[in-house]
Amino acid sequence: MTKTLITCAVTGSIHTPTMSPHLPVTADEIADQAVAAAEAGAAILHLHARDPETGRPSALPEHFHAFLPRIAARSDAVLNLTTGGSAVMALEERLAAPLSVAPEMCSLNMGTMNFALYPMAARFDAWKHDWEKPFLDNSDDLVFKNTPRDIAHVLRELGEVRGARFEFECYDVGHLYMLRHFVDRGLIRPPFFIQFVFGVLGGIGADPENLMHMKRMADKLFGSDYLFSVLAAGRQQIPFASMSAAMGGHVRVGLEDNLFIARGKLATSNAEQVAKIRAVVEELGHEIATPAEARAMLGLKGADKVTP
Template sequence: MAQPRPVIITCAITGAIHTPSMSPHLPATSDAIVASAIKAAEAGAAILHLHARNDETGQPDQSVEGFGRIVPRIAAATDAVLNLTTGGSPYMTVEERVRPAAHFAPQLASLNMGSMNMGLFPMLRRHPDLPGWEAQHLEGSRDLVFRNSYTDIAYVLEACRAGGTRFEFECYDTAHLYNLAHFADQGAVDPPFFVQTVFGLLGGIGAHVDDITHMRRTAERLFGDDLVWSALGAGAHQMRVAATVASAGGHVRVGLEDSLWAGPGRLSTSNADQVRTAIALLDGLGMRAATPEEAAAMLHLAPRRQAEGAA
């Protein structure tokens, strides 16, 4: 009898898009991020995608010190693969964004594969009374280009080369897949390619099933057997995209970075709850959650380095 297919569940713990006043369940301090990440791993996430935040304001914090408050503690408490962002916040420079990954040399880091408009301002309709920096964080995105030039991408690749970090390639539209193919053709990145296709964020591709199919077919044509395909749906699209992608042979990402919601008008209470919902989806499809060891093998990751658990 055929065994259930192992599906990698990535959980994105806090991100840099949502702000603390949007949900009391969004981890917005170091202690909350650590606790939420550990519970997500215990619930079945094989990969933890990590951002840091300022403990006083909840703003995105891409300093080595900010990540130093979370990375060693999570590494000590779980065997999950730690995936440090190099996307940071779209308001940051690439030099700021890459510092934590270059310092901690994690097994995995995210890498955005192209520039894009990043429209966060529609969330102001749901959250019209956000205080201080939170409102400006959304309003400012009307005139925001999230820069990820070819020079920027090459900078991240070079900065992380010595640490042996591999990448989750975040692709928000079809052109980003072609950008990855360009770097692959130049020999700048090695297979297998862990491609995270992102659906439903204003400025990127939509979340219709046709959009998902188009991105999958393009990725398969460009990378063939070297592709490890995963996807996330932003906001209300989260679990529908997860079910669609898993059904089509892919892996899935959930977490409060991507969606604060558990259903119409109902806030998700934790990252672990979203992981458990994804596992229930997989179970209904005759699949199962991959272990961290299985995920590391699929992605050809090096063993966790000493620096990743160092203060």
């Protein structure tokens, strides 16, 4: 049986500092939590940056460079840089950091979609920063743009030119067909690492039958040429990751996707979530993959080929 890959998404661009005091914001916090998550069993670290003063999602290369070398010096985990950034960022902003680093791995959203975060704003009356509530409220008119032209540009510049491989984030069944389109164009080679994403308002819902359907469609479209992982937003995080592991898939956890460790109880760190899903995976009789095994499974170029 193939070993199970654990990805940890450390901070993301969805949750805001008011929502949890444990959400990492500064370079020190992101680096420390990323390394701890790797020590707990995450072979892949999915990374966003934040403005250290305000906690606002950032695409500035200097904010990424403040923590990337620190993580690489303390861990051999695969560093997977976002190309999604935040839905309010233009493509050029989102790509600035990964283009400067030429990472082993990047995320790639497989389509344009509504990305509605505004229901979260109703849960809070007071805010730590003045940007947070408008950021959430205004998402009722927000479109995350990733057109076929955008996707082709990312595949060319980061894949062909810089040798990165991708975590293909598929928020709905149509995104699987878009991925197949680019395979048919010859812009992507197997193995494909597909992240099924559930529970974002604007994408497919976190219903178990939807996971089964996504898996069936991926089997139809990609045969044995792909690996799949599962993330679910919020309270469905661990149940859906557990389903994925039971189906022979891989898992993603982290404070980007869910701030809690149990009902009504905030996770104190990313490592706490990694440890929880690792226990589930191992109770199912599976072994977790090391970073070296992850590189072999996904055909990555190696950390020594990443720009310092």
